[in-house]
Amino acid sequence: MAANNGLRYKDKVTIVTGGSKGIGLGVVQVFVKNGAKVVFCARREAEGKEVEADLNKLGIGEALFIPCDVSKEEEIKNLIEKTVAKYGRIDCLVNNAGYHPPHMPIDDFSSDDFRELLNVNLVSYFIAAKYALPYLRKVEGNIINMSSLVGQIGQFGAVTYVATKGGISAMTRALSIDEAKYNVRVNSVSPGNVWTPMWNSGAQATPNPEKTIENGANSQLIGRYGTLEESGTACLFLAADATFCTGIDLNLSGGAELNYGIKTMRGEKELPF
Ligand SMILES: NC(=O)c1ccc[n+]([C@@H]2O[C@H](COP(=O)([O-])OP(=O)(O)OC[C@H]3O[C@@H](n4cnc5c(N)ncnc54)[C@H](OP(=O)(O)O)[C@@H]3O)[C@@H](O)[C@H]2O)c1
Numbered sequence: 001m002a003a004n005n006g007l008r009y010k011d012k013v014t015i016v017t018g019g020s021k022g023i024g025l026g027v028v029q030v031f032v033k034n035g036a037k038v039v040f041c042a043r044r045e046a047e048g049k050e051v052e053a054d055l056n057k058l059g060i061g062e063a064l065f066i067p068c069d070v071s072k073e074e075e076i077k078n079l080i081e082k083t084v085a086k087y088g089r090i091d092c093l094v095n096n097a098g099y100h101p102p103h104m105p106i107d108d109f110s111s112d113d114f115r116e117l118l119n120v121n122l123v124s125y126f127i128a129a130k131y132a133l134p135y136l137r138k139v140e141g142n143i144i145n146m147s148s149l150v151g152q153i154g155q156f157g158a159v160t161y162v163a164t165k166g167g168i169s170a171m172t173r174a175l176s177i178d179e180a181k182y183n184v185r186v187n188s189v190s191p192g193n194v195w196t197p198m199w200n201s202g203a204q205a206t207p208n209p210e211k212t213i214e215n216g217a218n219s220q221l222i223g224r225y226g227t228l229e230e231s232g233t234a235c236l237f238l239a240a241d242a243t244f245c246t247g248i249d250l251n252l253s254g255g256a257e258l259n260y261g262i263k264t265m266r267g268e269k270e271l272p273f
Helices: 022-033 045-058 071-089 111-139 159-182 197-204 211-218 228-243
Strands: 011-017 037-041 062-065 092-095 140-148 185-191 248-251
Touching: 011 022, 011 071, 011 111, 022 037, 022 045, 022 062, 022 092, 022 185, 037 045, 037 071, 045 062, 045 092, 071 111, 092 111, 092 228, 111 140, 111 159, 140 159, 140 228, 159 185, 185 228, 197 211, 228 248
Parallel strands: 011 037, 011 092, 037 062, 092 140, 140 185, 185 248
Antiparallel strands: none
């Protein structure tokens, strides 16, 4: 048995934004089960507290929920400060909280819609990194930014979202260069379709949810959605094992970016759900 009883991130203090549901929840669960002390945030307190209580029953690692809306700089600052006050260090920051607005052409997005989305999806990652880095540098820790495959390949009716995700992957590369002198690694993860509450509520808003969900699964070569556990495991790999990786964008996509498909939408009157 390994020195840490097989626990791959024992006692490592990790912050996960948007950890009460979806991909972030998968990251929180996998890190706690591997011995980490995980501080996670979301806006809805009751859901966060429930996740915290469930995980602390496991008797491995630790979970601590702190309410925080990542669109507010003061709340992000508070999240970092409370983490350091309780645990005295930060080994890993997983920037994950984000939002995908309904699919629309550019004509239907206002510039304020775009500014708000940039604030939640991109500027929040910058702010959390900025306040966490003084601590990450002390322990040669790492940052993982949840991007998206669509930042590389684009997506219909999602001009603002895709721009925020492209920005995340580009910012990751730039920050990895600056932080290398402190031995802080900065990487991103680009999921394809992972089955989460966000995916489900997006599908329910389409004319034929069942068909949308089926198409979502078949968009991956692997022919299904990614799971929360697979998302957490990919992040654990970057945090715990990938010590020679910095500035990379790890596709967690079931091969969705590969091969030709039927892609033309010329003449289509409806969005291609
Ligand atoms: N699911 C996919 O297929 C997919 C694909 C590519 C990329 N991603 C990316 O993965 C990340 C997570 O997506 P998901 O599908 O897991 O979403 P989700 O199911 O909607 O979960 C989002 C989590 O973030 C929290 N959150 C949302 N807005 C927040 C805010 N302003 N401040 C703090 N917490 C906030 C939510 O809790 P509250 O609502 O209580 O705040 C929840 O815990 C996002 O960055 C998304 O762009 C997802």
